[in-house]
Amino acid sequence: MTAVSEPSNWQTYKRLLSYAKPFWLAFSLAVIGNMIYAGASTAMAAAMEVVIAAIENPSDRNRIFLTALIIGVFAMRGLGTFLGQYFIQYVGRQIIHALRTQVFDQLLVLPSRFYDDHSSGHLVSKMTFNVEQVADATTNAVTILLREGLTIVGLLSFMFYTNWKLTLIFIGLAPLIGLVVSFASKRFRKISLRIQNSMGDITHVASEAISGYRVVRIFGGERYEQDRFYDVSQRNLKQSLKMASTKAISVPIVQLLVAVSIAALVWLMLAPEIRNGMTTGELVAFITAASTMAKPVRQVTSIHDQIQKGVAAAYDVFQTVDEVPEPDGGDHAPGRVEGQIALNHVCFRYRDQLDDVLHDINVTIPAGQSVALVGRSGSGKSTLVSLLPRFYEYTGGEITLDDVPIRDYTLRALRDQIALVTQNVVLFNDTIAANIAYGTLSQNDPDAIRNAAAKAHALEFIDRMPEGMDTLIGDNGVMLSGGQRQRLAIARALLKDAPILILDEATSALDTESERHIQEALNVVMEGRTTLVIAHRLSTIEKADRILVMDGGRIVESGRHSELLEAGGVYTQLHQTGFGEPA
The missing domain is CATH 3.40.50.300 (P-loop containing nucleotide triphosphate hydrolases)
Structure with a gap:
């Protein structure tokens, strides 16, 4: 019998995102909002050249222009934040609702053998904890990916336009950042699966102790149940700490690599052949754009734990959704039988x-x-x-x-x-x-x-x-x-x-x-x-x-x-x- 290969991370995530299709209008508004936010962030860096020029040539016109520019940029950023965050949250919660009801509807038609193989605690955990993990992957993660990703694209475009040589040097460490992110992503998914299983164990042990509280008390099972719950909670704690340590190590490494890139820029700016006649305003705008990019790069690389949690949760949820319902191939439907x-x-x-x-x-x-x-x-x-x-x-x-x-x-x-x-x-x-x-x-x-x-x-x-x-x-x-x-x-x-x-x-x-x-x-x-x-x-x-x-x-x-x-x-x-x- 040919073994069915497990879907890849991208296949699972793509299937998850397909649930957003009915809400394409809200998703489009979220994308537009994030584009506005990214444009405003790029404009803030580019405006530094104007600011330097205004400082060097003070005038009433420049004062009014700078004031309007600051208010306008931040107004754009506020509008983009609202559109991006609200509408992606709207899409995400709709996906959660659709998934949760689909899992529940599926549970109502699965054969008895499925319930023989799965405890009620683990099934409840699928619809509560696991589906909420999917929420992070479809809301927070997508918000950060769109907003900060578009910001990075905008800033890089501005930097290429200003000085392509310096920009190429700046992004030279990108492959190293990619390796760090790839390693962290694989570890995040592996640990996420363990965390979800341990959460199912927690729900299962807790529900048994709660529903059977009379037996627990009459037979003195409090200590036994305490030890049982402590063990499953301890396993969950251990895996959660592994997740936290992986994130805590990977994020500073990425930040350090970005800092090295910025430091290399500052050092190279003093070389005339690289600077290539850039004005002081252009240099300040360029270095501001490079420095501004540190935050979005850090956030984009830090969302991989949320995405991998969501992918692992979605994989588990889709396993239930894809279970074969009890066979119902008959077509005979009499009103009332005799009963032989x-x-x-x-x-x-x-x-x-x-x-x-x-x-x-x-x-x-x-x-x-x-x-x-x-x-x-x-x-x-x-x-x-x-x-x-x-x-x-x-x-x-x-x-x-x-x-x-x-x-x-x-x-x-x-x-x-x-x-x-x-x-x-x-x-x-x-x-x-x-x-x-x-x-x-x-x-x-x-x-x-x-x-x-x-x-x-x-x-x-x-x-x-x-x-x-x-x-x-x-x-x-x-x-x-x-x-x-x-x-x-x-x-x-x-x-x-x-x-x-x-x-x-x-x-x-x-x-x-x-x-x-x-x-x-x-x-x-x-x-x-x-x-x-x-x-x-x-x-x-x-x-x-x-x-x-x-x-x-x-x-x-x-x-x-x-x-x-x-x-x-x-x-x-x-x-x-x-x-x-x-x-």
Whole structure:
């Protein structure tokens, strides 16, 4: 297989700058502003000849002219500064907005395996720290590059016009400056990549400690988390200091080389063959231009750390943008399916694993039938139900829904047929009503939302809330108990009214009394729907139309509760070892 070469710094930066195309007018105004600034800076150096002449020949006319010249030059410089800085900042922030939303939109369509390979902390860091690094490369760096670069061009042009021999001598050290800048640039990018990785580690460790603060405190993990955070922060500090030391060394070297060039000019000016009849005013203007160039040269060479940080950040961001979304090549999009599911010789293995996790699964589930999946932890139950909404792509066999392969459905059409309640309830920092009527369910009227909550036996606590359905429940429902959070998730599934229902330990967080009410509601909602139930509680399992017993990624037994007990097989062993509570 041919290895894909990594894009060069210039290719990455060129791609980044392509995001500025929609804002070409603002970018053009920024360029014009920087041209005005550069012209004013060149005019300040050139004006020294006029100043010397006016000093040597004082008159009222010269006094007025010099006063107007000073005000005019600084007014031009102020106008150029405003246009250059504001409009390049405008372009830069627009690029950041575009990149950030593009990364977020991409994250919403990437396959589950991507999330298996990346921690949430690192992904959040991409959209915060890394994208801000891109901001520096597209705003500050571009501003300095345009403003100071054009200033250098203007000053050099004036110096060539005044005395080309001296100018050639002055720029003789340019190759040495280029070598210093090139070495620093390579080191800047290498260190920038390490800093971004360490920032991802910092975000990851901090988010874990914050979200799991109860476990941290009850098990005395404060010292462990402190040490963990200190280590990742120390790595970030070490790389940041390397970045600072490289910049601190390279900038003075460039300044020294420029100073050597200026000193050489001053020494050579005394040679008549070089001076070539220049007046005192021309000499002063020339040396002023050369001295003025020291600042823009220093700033242009010092922005390489910002550009390399931005290039490294953009490279990382573009890696996410270029990730292949989950496959969605189907075109079948029925309004509502009957709900017959068939798995024919289905196999599945996780990426980069040699052995299958699911082996030759064959089962047909008629529409409206409820099927319970039981088995020891790791037997493949959750993996099996994850294949139906195509969170993972099966690697062998075929899964059909109403005799149509699920890969022929559009993802949206397929997932519209499925309601899901898992053991790990996901709620959002929003109102109770918004959490029940989430996503495409937001079109439901308040009566339908309330009816779903009533069926899930959630109104008994919702009506006691300060603002009822409009109560904010905090991050992931932190204001609610485990059972209350579970009931909201069930209400969400009830509101969706999908023909297929997946319950993955849906009643695990409920006490016995709450579970009895929820089970009654689930019995109602399961009528006429194809239901896949993963549960350990016997009360949830025994009423299923069929029970599939899984072991080692295979279906080893199938039947009703009483039939499987009489068979005396794996199900009987699970029952005897207490996988559920007594009926």
